Amino acid sequence: APMEPHTAVAHFEGDKLTVWASTQTPFGLQRALTRDLGMSSENVHVIAPFLGGGFGGKINFDQAIQVVKIAKIAGKPVQLAWTRADEFFYDTHRPAAAVKIKSGLDGSGKIVMWDYGIYGMGGRGAQLFYDIPHNRITIYQRHHLVKTGPWRAPDNNTNSFARESHIDLMAARAGIDPLDFRLRNIKDEKFQRVLKAGADKFGWTPAKKFPSGRGCGMACGFDVGVPVVLFAEVEVNESSGAIQVKRVVCAQDLGLVINPQGIALQTEGCITMGLGYALTEEINFTGGRIHDENFDTYELPGFSWVPEIEMVLIDADDQPSKGGGEPAIICMGGVLVNAVYDATGARLTQIPMTPERVRKALAERA
Template sequence: MTLSSSFSNNPDLDSWLHIHADGRVTVYTGKVEIGQKLTTAFAVIAAEELDVDLDRITVQTADTALSPAEGYTSGSMSMENSGTAIRQATAEARRVLLELASEKLGEPVETLTVTDGDVGGEHTNQHVSYWDLMGDKQFDREVTDGATPKNPDQYRLIGNPISAKGIDGLVTGAMAFVHDMELPGMVHARVVRPPRYHAGLKELDEAPVRAMAGVIEVVRDGSFLAVICEREEQAVWAAAKLAGLAVWDDKNALPSADIFEQLKNNPRESFPLADGVPQDIPVQSPETPAKAAATLSSTYQRPYIMHGSIGPSAALACFKDQGLEVWCHSQGVFPLRQAMAGVLAMPEESIRVSHVPGAGCYGHNGADDVALDAALAARAIPGRPVLLKWERADEHGWEPYGPAMQMDVQASLDDEGRILYWSHETYSDSHMGRPADHGEHSRLLASWHLENPRTPPIPQPNMGFQSGIHRNADPIYDFPDRRIVKHMVRELPLRTSSLRSLGAYANVFAIESFMDELAHESGADPLEFRLKHLTDERARVVLEAAATHAAWGAVDREDGHGRGIAMARYKNQKCFAAVVMDLSVDDFGAITLHHAVIAADAGQVVDPEGLRNQLEGGLIQSASWTLKEKVDFDGGGVLSRDWESYPILTFPEVPTIETVLIDHPDQPFLGAGEATQGPTAAAIGNAIFDAIGLRLRRLPLTQDRVREAAAEG
C-alpha cells in the first residue's frame, strides 16, 4: 500500500485523529470546507474504518495550531490526498486499538469485533471501548503501511446517501460564517482602496473622519487606508467619507488595447508539451500531413472572469501578547501565515490562522487579501479583535481574476474522417498567484500599497504536469500525431490567479467545440465521432452513459432547439465527466438552457450526494461563465464593479439537471470538483450550433454574440 503524500510533512498518527475519553473522535485535515462537503466525506471515511457511528466524528478543518499542513485546498486533490490519508490513518488507529484491546481482553485480534467503538471478543463476554483504551492519550507513533483499509464488501456507510454535516444550520440560517463572528470587545473596520490599479495616495485630510461618531482609528500606511469604528454601520459611513476626502494620483493607466490583441502581440515565453509537461525546447510550426483530405483551424477566446462570490470577503484579526490570531476563509492557511509573517515582519510561529467558512469560492479570491487588511487594522489597536469586511466594489474590482485566454486549434482529417494531426496553442497569463513565502516579494494586495511596499514576484512559467495555462490542453482522444504549445504572455493588464479548473475550462471548451466542428466537416454524428477517437474504456463508458441517459439521437426537436455533447477527464488523470445540454435560441438570439445530463466516473464514491453537488454546482457555475460573465475594463480601471456590470446566472436560468454516477468501489478516489467546467461550456456551444447553425467561439456566448454571428452570416 502506498501511503498518501500528505504524510510526508505530517507523519504522526496524532496529527490526523484523537480519541476522546467521552466517546468523541476528532479527525484533522489541512483542507478547508468551501461547500464541497468534504467534511462529510472525511467523517464517513473515518467512521467506516474505525467502526464507530458517524455522529461521533467531528472534522477539524485547516487551523495552523491544530491541523496537518496540507498546503492549499485546490486542484481537486482533497479526496485523493487528505481523504486517502484519513482512510490510512484511521485504519492504522483501528489496528493499534485492536492490539490494545487484545491485550486487555486476552483474545486474539482476529476474534475481536467492533460495534460503535465497543470491542468484544468471541470467547468472552468482556468488552472494552476505544475511549477506555485511549482516555484522551496520544498514539505516539507514525502512520505506517502496516494496516490495510477495509474491503468494499465490508462497507456500512461508504457509497450510501448521507446527510451533509451542518446542513440543518445552512438551510435554517443558523450557521455562522466568518462575517457573523462576534468576540468580546470586537470592533469593525472597512478598507478604502485606490480608485484604480497603480493609483497612489497624494493627500488626505483625516480630521473630518476622526470627528465622526464611533471612529476609533484611521489607519494610514502609504496608500493603504482603513478606518476602525465601534459599530459596523459607523465603519461603512466613515469609509465612504474617507474615500471622498482622499486624493489619488492619476499615473499608470491600464493598457486599453483589445485583450486578445495583447495576448497575441505581447512578449511571451513558449513551450511545447510532451505528455502534459512543458518542454524547454524550441516550438515547431504546425504541419499539414501529406495524406490530409481536409485541414481546419479555429480560434476560441475567453475573457477575464471573476470568482463572483455572492458575499464579499471578510476576516477577523486580533493582536495580543506579541502574537496575531486571524480567522478567515482562505483556502491555504499555512501558506497565508507564511506570507503574512513576511509582510508584518513577525515570526511565523507567532501567527495563528484558522479557517472559518465564508462566501463560496473555488480558487483564489479576496479571502487572503482581506486577512492582511484585518491584520493591518488590528495592529493599530492591540488587544481588540477587528472584523473587516470588503464591499462589493472591493471584491469585484480587486480580487485576482481568472486570466483571459486564447486557443488556436488546427486539425487534419483523412479521407475516412479520422483525425491525422492535431495542433493546440494556448495563450494566457499566469493562473498561479496565491500567497506564500515569496521572500522580499508578496502576493497580498495591501502589501503593494504600504509605505514600504513589497512588490509582487514576477510569475514564472509553470512547468508541472497539467498545470495552469496548459491544464487539459492535451486532448484525451487518440491521434497519430499532436502538437500542444503553451504561451505564457507578459505585461497583461489585470491581476490574475487561480479560478476553478484554471486553464481546463477554456482549453476543453476549445477542444470539444472543435471536435464538433470536425464531426460536422466529416458528416459524422458528434457522439460517434468522439467514440471513434477514444480508446480509454472508462472514458467511453462515461460518454456513452451520458448519451444513453439523454436519449441521444432519439429525440425530435423543434426549430431553434439544439443539444450538444462534450467530455473530458480533468487534468487527464482525475474525474471523467460528460455533459449533454438541451437549449433553445429564440428569434432575438436569447439562449435558454432547458435540461442537462451529467455522467461521471470519480473512482470510488464515498458520498453520492456530495459528489452530485460538486458536479452539478460546477455545471451551474460554468454555465454562468459561458453565457454571461466577462470583466470589463479600460485605461481608467476595472468597470465591472457590481452585479449590473457583471451579471451572473440567476435561479430561473438554471436548467434541470440529471446526474449519473459510475461507481468503482475498488478504485482510488478521483478529484471531481472541477470536472464539469469545460464540458459544460462546450456542450452549450455545440448545442447553440445544433439549434441555429452558428458557431460561437468567443466567450461569453451572449445574445449579442448570437446577433453578431447571424449578421456575419
C-alpha cells in the first residue's frame, strides 16, 4: 500500500505514443502496449518517473493500459490516477496461505524429519537451510477470491513465519535454548557466523529474564542468497493486546557491501514495513468483495512504532555483492511471534498479530 497510487499519462502524437507511468516494469509495459496496439517498439516511449513506493505492487501496470485506451479514443493527452478505493479493488494482494508442518527430533536435539505443506501460495522461502536428513516440501495450489501478486519478498514472509514459529516450538519441546537449537541444526559455517554475530550484538543469553510482559525472540531466514537473522525485544499489554516492539537487531551476510548507507536504509525500511504485515495489515473481504477502501481500516505502521534498529553486516569482501532490499523483512513475523511467546506464554499461529488475536491467544494459553 504505497502512498503514491497507480497513475499514468498517455499522449499520442501521430503514429507515436508516449506514456508516463508509475511502474516498476517499464519494459514490460512497453512490450504489452506494442502487442496490444500493433505498434513497433520504436514508436512506444515509456517513461517511469521516480516511484512513490512500489514493493512489488507496481510490477503490474493496469492503469497505464487503461489510460492508453482512453487517450486513443479521446485523441487528447489523458492522465489517469486510481483513487485509494480503486487501489484496494484493482490492485493485487499478498496471497493468503496456510502451512502445516510435521517434524521429529532425536535424543540429541537434532531435527531428523520435516514434512512441510503449503496451501495457497508458492514455495519461496520454504527451501531448507536446516540440516534435516528426511524432509519433504509440498505445495498445494489453491485459487484465491481476490487478485494476488508480488509483495516484498513474495511468499518468503509467510513461509519464514511458519518455519521459525515451528523451530521455536521444537526447541521448547527439546528443552534447548532457541539459539543453541538453531546452531545444532544448521551446519553452514556462513549461516552460523551470522547467527553468532547477531546474538552477540543483541546480547542473547539463555533463559534471559525480562520484567512481566516483556520478552525476546529470534528468527532465521534465507532469501536471494542472503542468510539473515533477526532478534527482537517486545512489550505486550495483556489488557489491550497491543504489541510494542522495543528493539530489533538484524544480522546478514550480503557479500561485498558497496553502499553501506544504502543497505542501512533498506534494512530499516524492511523492518518498519515488516511491522505492518506482522501486526496490523490485513485485507477484509466477503466473497470477492473487498471492504477496505482507505487507511482508516487498513492500518499502516507509523513513525511512533519504529523500534531501536541495529544492524550487523558480516565482512565478506571475498564474496560477490547480494541484494539487500528484501532479506530483512522475511523474519519479522517469526521474530515477533517468538518474542510475544517469550513475553506472555501465548503462542499465536496467524498474522497479523492484531490486539484481538493477542487477547484471544492470552485467554487460551495453557
